[in-house]
Amino acid sequence: MSEPADDKTGRPTLADVAALAKVSRAVVSRALSPSPRPVSADKRERVLRAAEALGYRPNPLAQSLTTKRVNLVAVVVNHIHDLSDLDLFDRLLGEIQAIGKQVLLLKVGSVDRAEAFLREGVAHHVDAALVWSDFADAATVRRMFRSDLVVMMNGRHDALSPAVVPDEAVGIREAVAHAARQGVRSAALVTGRASSRIEDERVASYRAALSAEGIVLETVLQGDYSYASGRAAASAFQGGPTPDAVFCTSDAMAMGVLDACRAFFPGDHPDRFRLYGFDNLSITDHDAYPISSIGFDKARFVEHIVRFVVHPETFVAGSPPVGVPTRFFPRATG
Amino acid sequence: MSEPADDKTGRPTLADVAALAKVSRAVVSRALSPSPRPVSADKRERVLRAAEALGYRPNPLAQSLTTKRVNLVAVVVNHIHDLSDLDLFDRLLGEIQAIGKQVLLLKVGSVDRAEAFLREGVAHHVDAALVWSDFADAATVRRMFRSDLVVMMNGRHDALSPAVVPDEAVGIREAVAHAARQGVRSAALVTGRASSRIEDERVASYRAALSAEGIVLETVLQGDYSYASGRAAASAFQGGPTPDAVFCTSDAMAMGVLDACRAFFPGDHPDRFRLYGFDNLSITDHDAYPISSIGFDKARFVEHIVRFVVHPETFVAGSPPVGVPTRFFPRATG
DNA sequence: CTGTTAGCGCATTCAA
DNA sequence: TTGAATGCGCTAACAG
Numbered sequence: 206m207s208e209p210a211d212d213k214t215g216r217p218t219l220a221d222v223a224a225l226a227k228v229s230r231a232v233v234s235r236a237l238s239p240s241p242r243p244v245s246a247d248k249r250e251r252v253l254r255a256a257e258a259l260g261y262r263p264n265p266l267a268q269s270l271t272t273k274r275v276n277l278v279a280v281v282v283n284h285i286h287d288l289s290d291l292d293l294f295d296r297l298l299g300e301i302q303a304i305g306k307q308v309l310l311l312k313v314g315s316v317d318r319a320e321a322f323l324r325e326g327v328a329h330h331v332d333a334a335l336v337w338s339d340f341a342d343a344a345t346v347r348r349m350f351r352s353d354l355v356v357m358m359n360g361r362h363d364a365l366s367p368a369v370v371p372d373e374a375v376g377i378r379e380a381v382a383h384a385a386r387q388g389v390r391s392a393a394l395v396t397g398r399a400s401s402r403i404e405d406e407r408v409a410s411y412r413a414a415l416s417a418e419g420i421v422l423e424t425v426l427q428g429d430y431s432y433a434s435g436r437a438a439a440s441a442f443q444g445g446p447t448p449d450a451v452f453c454t455s456d457a458m459a460m461g462v463l464d465a466c467r468a469f470f471p472g473d474h475p476d477r478f479r480l481y482g483f484d485n486l487s488i489t490d491h492d493a494y495p496i497s498s499i500g501f502d503k504a505r506f507v508e509h510i511v512r513f514v515v516h517p518e519t520f521v522a523g524s525p526p527v528g529v530p531t532r533f534f535p536r537a538t539g
Numbered sequence: 540m541s542e543p544a545d546d547k548t549g550r551p552t553l554a555d556v557a558a559l560a561k562v563s564r565a566v567v568s569r570a571l572s573p574s575p576r577p578v579s580a581d582k583r584e585r586v587l588r589a590a591e592a593l594g595y596r597p598n599p600l601a602q603s604l605t606t607k608r609v610n611l612v613a614v615v616v617n618h619i620h621d622l623s624d625l626d627l628f629d630r631l632l633g634e635i636q637a638i639g640k641q642v643l644l645l646k647v648g649s650v651d652r653a654e655a656f657l658r659e660g661v662a663h664h665v666d667a668a669l670v671w672s673d674f675a676d677a678a679t680v681r682r683m684f685r686s687d688l689v690v691m692m693n694g695r696h697d698a699l700s701p702a703v704v705p706d707e708a709v710g711i712r713e714a715v716a717h718a719a720r721q722g723v724r725s726a727a728l729v730t731g732r733a734s735s736r737i738e739d740e741r742v743a744s745y746r747a748a749l750s751a752e753g754i755v756l757e758t759v760l761q762g763d764y765s766y767a768s769g770r771a772a773a774s775a776f777q778g779g780p781t782p783d784a785v786f787c788t789s790d791a792m793a794m795g796v797l798d799a800c801r802a803f804f805p806g807d808h809p810d811r812f813r814l815y816g817f818d819n820l821s822i823t824d825h826d827a828y829p830i831s832s833i834g835f836d837k838a839r840f841v842e843h844i845v846r847f848v849v850h851p852e853t854f855v856a857g858s859p860p861v862g863v864p865t866r867f868f869p870r871a872t873g
Numbered sequence: 874c875t876g877t878t879a880g881c882g883c884a885t886t887c888a889a
Numbered sequence: 890t891t892g893a894a895t896g897c898g899c900t901a902a903c904a905g
Contacts, residue, residue, distance in 0.1 A: 206893075214741060217684060218883085218897090218898055218899085219898060219899060220898080220899095228875085228876085229875070229876045229877075230876090230898090230899080230900095231875075231876060231877080231897095231901085232874090232875070232876080234900060234901090235900095235901065237876095238900090243874050243875085244875090245874060245875085248874090262663065262685075263898085264664065264897090264898055264899070265660060265661050265664070265896035266600050266603050266604060266609065266661065266664055266897095266898085266899095267604055267881090267897070267899045267900090268898080268899055268900075269600050269881090269899095270601055270604065270880095270881040270882065270883095270897095270898080270899070270900085271880080271881050271898095271899060271901070272601060272881090272898045272899085272900070272901095273881085275600065275661060276660055276661065277643075277661055280644075284629060285625050285629045286625065287633070291619050291620065291625075294619060295646070296646060296751060298619070298646045299646060302645075303644060305660075306643045306660075307643055307645065307660045307662055308643070308645075309641055309642065309643055309644075310614075310643075310644045310874075311631045311636075311640045311641065311642075312629070312633060312636060322636055322639065322641070326610055326639075326640075326641045327599050327609060327610065327611055327641060327661075328600060328641055329596065329599065330598065330599070330600055351550060351596075434551075454874095459830045460825060460827075462829060463827075464825060464826035467826065467827075468826065484592060488900080491766060491795075491798060492798035492801065492802065493792060493794075493797075493801075493827035493828060494827060495797060500703060506699060509785075552882055552883085553883060553884095554882080554883095561877090562891085562892085563892040563893075564882090564883080564884095564892085564893095565884080565885080565892060565893080566890090566891065567883095567892075568883065568884055568885085568894075569884090569891095571891095574885085577890055577891085578890075578891090579890060579891085582890090597882085597883075598881090598882055598883075600881095600882085600883095601881070601883045601884095601897090602882080602884075603883095603897090604881095604882080604883070604884090604896090604897045604899095605882095605883060605884045605885070605896080605897050606883090606884070606897095607897090621887035651885060746905070833891070859876065860900090874900105874904080874905100875902085875904100876903100876905080877903080877904080877905095878901100878902085878903075878904100879900105879902080879903095880894085880899105880900090880901090880902100881899085881901105881905100882897105883896105883897090884895105884896095884897090885894100885895085885896090885897105886892105886894085886896100887892100887893090887894085888891100888892095888893090888894100888896075888898090889890105889891080889892085889893100889898100
């Protein structure tokens with residue numbers, strides 16, 4: 206008589222359950238399988254009872270050895286802020302868990318570093334990789350993860366992998382048109398990191414929209430998406446005349462610009478110029494930063510991503526990236 | 540002559556490397572092992588070359604089957620905001636990765652839900668669980684994860700698991716003492732969710748400190764840590780006389796109080812009462828929310844956590860939780 | 874419907 | 890130092 210389930214971990218295994226239920230291991234496997242498998246009601250009952258009694262939990266790692274699926278999804282970011290707003294991330298996390306998978310959060314700055322730790326880690330066995338970090342293009346990501354299912358949100362997608370991107374041009378046109386209707390004739394643009402493809406397109410959209418509305422782009426200032434860089438950029442407006450409007454490619458920079466101008470021109474704000482941000486962060490709903498902004502429906506965005514994870518087959522190679530339209534959200538500053 | 544490495548995944552396995560290098564699988568295993576194992580220089584070289592040629596990557600899931608270690612660390616939160624500040628989370632993520640492990644991020648609201656998805660997921664095989672969510676106590680967490688190594692940050696620790704907690708009393712005393720020196724005699728307290736142990740202690744610390752400084756606690760208002768709840772709570776000050784100081788157990792609520800009062804008493808602020816927050820969020824460094832706050836050294840906090848993960852043996856059962864002292868950070872509002 | 878058998882990819886005995 | 894054999898925990902293929 207040997208004790209059931211006591212190798213070293215103390216964890217009962219499928220074999221223990223089989224022994225207690227007096228059936229074969231295969232029957233246990235089938236009885237406990239989520240998908241319906243042929244098992245007599247009698248034995249199924251015994252298995253369930255035995256599993257319950259032993260406190261048995263299947264080992265998903267062992268399962269994955271044969272099934273090739275781990276129920277893990279990698280979320281790859283450069284910095285947490287890549288996800289622009291915590292609401293989006295929180296929702297994504299919830300939805301992924303709702304479909305029975307779990308999130309492996311990877312912070313990846315460069316391809317080199319990524320290769321290094323992917324070599325050792327579980328990461329390259331995930332069922333899917335959701336990529337915000339712009340450290341690599343789709344082909345590289347597919348190679349790095351042992352998965353063909355990668356969803357690109359960093360703009361570096363190709364024909365072989367699905368991608369979800371905000372359709373920024375729409376919202377930008379709305380914002381600029383709104384400005385034009387308010388009489389804006391001249392503008393400054395505060396941009397983020399130049400290395401990003403997303404940012405390049407964003408800037409191009411602003412240029413096109415401004416031009417279409419006949420607004421003169423007088424100045425382009427380089428920031429890095431941060432509050433501090435917005436403040437720094439705003440010093441350009443301190444001395445001479447200011448443009449009619451300042452467009453920032455992130456809300457954080459717009460916040461910096463706003464605070465800088467409050468400091469430069471006390472009591473004067475917000476009349477000196479109109480201010481537009483980007484991202485529609487939830488903080489723009491706070492009184493102190495009532496920044497007109499451009500955003501998209503996060504629920505829909507997440508919905509598309511999760512759909513690709515659940516039904517990869519709905520993606521046909523060569524189809525264009527899924528666009529989630531952005532909208533203009535007017536607030537006090539614009 | 541069969542193609543090397545082409546079952547169905549196309550991924551080369553250890554066996555493929557062995558075949559190409561003309562050695563046994565055991566030799567490959569040893570040659571590629573991080574720890575020094577007996578292998579002749581000649582064969583080691585051949586193995587390394589073969590592995591390189593094939594682009595071989597060991598399968599950590601298969602490894603874990605025998606080693607019982609996955610190099611996975613679970614970070615358990617209730618809501619992303621539990622980590623109070625993204626800076627802390629971002630740093631934690633980086634440090635965990637630096638020690639060769641990866642982060643499984645779990646959003647867990649209740650024990651029921653947790654049990655449900657832990658049953659199916661990889662989560663209960665992690666090497667360690669770092670718990671912010673107050674959904675469960677240490678014993679439950681140890682049971683849920685197949686790990687004895689859990690680090691509790693939610694205040695629900697016991698003698699058997701390490702814990703890291705901010706020593707909040709220090710900073711609170713500093714803040715209250717500072718207020719007293721400024722002539723504060725009466726105060727209101729805006730609290731967060733009552734269900735949390737951390738919150739209970741925080742409130743107790745405020746009461747003790749106020750009492751010690753002879754400040755009368757006139758009002759206690761219930762919030763939920765959010766900006767909106769702060770705004771709502773502040774309506775209590777709209778009608779009658781206001782206390783000399785308002786202490787909030789989160790910066791977000793303090794921001795809400797601040798904005799509400801700016802709306803009630805335009806132009807009057809910040810003289811009507813002093814305002815103190817909690818968490819020392821980075822946004823309190825922005826001009827618009829210059830809220831005096833209480834915070835701790837995030838680098839040290841993370842350092843302690845990671846130390847427990849790397850050297851679990853440094854924890855001796857029964858030792859008290861590691862405290863990271865908080866400090867008072869005075870700003871314009873206090 | 875059931876049990877037996879054979880792997881999944883790897884680390885680890887144990888003889889040699 | 891080496892390689893053959895065994896097993897980690899589980900699923901899948903096959904006969905019965």
